[in-house]
Amino acid sequence: MTALAETTETSTEAGAVPSFDVTLRIRRFDPDTGAEPRWEEFTVTAHGTDRVLDAMHKVKWEVDGSLTFRRSCAHGxxxxxxxxxxxxxxxxxxxxxxxxxxxxxxxxEPIKGLPVIKDLVVDMEPFFASYREVMPFLITNGNAPTKERLQSPEDRARYDDTTKCILCAACTSSCPVFWTDGQYFGPAAIVNAHRFIFDSRDEGAAQRLEVLNDKEGVWRCRTTFNCSEACPRGIEVTKAIQEVKRAMITRAF
Amino acid sequence: MATTTPTGTLAAPRSARATRSRGSSRTNMEMVGWLFMRLSGVLLIVLIFGHLFVNLMVGEGINRIDFAFVGGKWADPFWQFWDLAMLWLAMIHGTNGMRTIINDYAERDRTRLVLKALLYLAFFVTVVLGTLVIFTFEPCPIGAPAELLPSFCPAP
Known part of the structure; x- marks a missing residue:
């Protein structure tokens, strides 16, 4: 590989970050050829400080420009x-x-449970459809106040964990119940409902709980904790789902 | 440099989620089922371990189990109720658990239907048979030798 020779020289400088060869085994699918998905291996030189994304950039920019994946900010x-x-x-x-x-x-590989469009790009629409259904926006009644809607630090802390969600779909696509038929709301939608249900300024909790009380709602959660383990933001997803379940039960009885 | 190996088939695109039945739903069957599993689970721990303790450990323990022992127990309304509660709770708990597993793992509608029909049939047969046995058990069958029967049976 041509890129390999250039970078190994720079790493010999004193104090340089060590570099090494790394092989990426990537699952590829090209809808234009209609061929079966296949595994492809690329070997690139990477530094000790590099992330997987850096190695993938190297593949895309220097080896195979057809490798397709999503990334925007590249900083989590x-x-x-x-x-x-x-x-x-x-x-x-x-x-x-x-x-x-x-x-x-x-x-x-692409995340599981969502249709693959190309290589690592999946169709996120089913995921966002669930997200929209829980109404992830402030719902209030009556006239809007003339100043900010104030909230105590304690009330803010109540739902702090679930405000961290970045909608990456790592949790939903790690959920075995979602893998089955894709009908389950999925952890991410419930996390984002939790963020508003437990917000003291919001008045739409009853509506959201009703949406999530669906046949495909929170009761399909089997507490396997896959979502909590997958979350790159460290949100305690399973705990949030359990809190929503508890809110539903206390509301019903 | 790129090695290519064909593998497997691509997961078929999935249908969009069916539109939900909107409407006031403070409770629903899924919630009741979820709650039932927790409550019946706690009750079953008490019932089953109580049953095992009384049958296997109290007094002479397992050596005293015979027709007379079972007949004696089912002549007592307390044990009739205990065993009936155990039968019904365990059967509903287990059947609901199996129903959940079928819903989670059987993807084709037809497979689901067949499996659930078999499940409900097994539930129905076991519960009806068990209930009948508990309530119609005859502790003193006519013509049986007296030494095998509970002590309260009239002498033949």
Whole structure:
């Protein structure tokens, strides 16, 4: 590989970051050829500080420009580059190569449970449809106040955890119930409902609980904790779902 | 440098989620089912371990189980109620659990239907048979040797 020779020289400088060769085993699908999805391996040179996304950039920019994946900010905030790396859902931009044992090929697949459009790009529409259904916006009654809607720090802390969601779909696409038929709302939608249900300024909790009380709502959660493990933001997703369940039961009885 | 190997088939695109039945739903069957699993689970722990303790450990323990012991127990309304509660709770708990698993894992509608029909049939047969046995059990069958029967049976 041509790119390989250039970069190995720079790493010999004193104090330089060590570099190493890493193999990416990427699941590829090209809808234009209609061919079966296939595995393709690329070997690139990476530095000890590089993330999986850096290695993928190198492949795309220097080896095979047809490799397709989403990424926007590349710093773990936009939630575009969730993918299944070595069998776990992670953000490619937050996963360091050195943490993944680069001596073995690093397996990269699209997230499961959503239709693949091309390579690592999936159709997020079913995911966002569920998100829209829980009405992720402030719902209030009566006249709007002339100043800000004030909230105590304690009330703010009540739903702080679920405000961290970046809608990357790592949780929903790690959920075995969602894998079955894609009808389940999924953890991400419930997390974003939780963010408003437990907001003291919001008055739409009853409507949201009613939406989530559906046959495909929170009661399909089997508390397998896949979502909590997958969340790149460290949200306690399963706990949030359980809190929504509890709110529903206390409301019903 | 890129090695290509064909593998598997692409997951078929899935249908959009069916539109939900909107309407006032403070409770629904899924919630009742979820709650029932928790409550019946706690009750079943008490009932089953109580049953095991009384049958296997109290007094002479397992050695005393015979026709007379079972006949004696089912002549007592307390044990009739205990066993009936255990039968019904365990059967509904187990059937609901199996129903959930079928819903989660059987993808084709037809498979779901067949499996659930078999499940409900098994539930129905077991519950009806069990209930009948508990309530119509005859502790003193005519013509049986007296030493095998509970002590309260009239002498033949």
């Amino acid at each position: 905030i936009c939630g575009s580059d969730a993918m299944r790396i070595n069998g776990r859902n992670r953000l490619a931009c937050k996963t360091l190569l050195k943490d993944l044992d680069p001596s073995k090929p690093i397996v990269i």
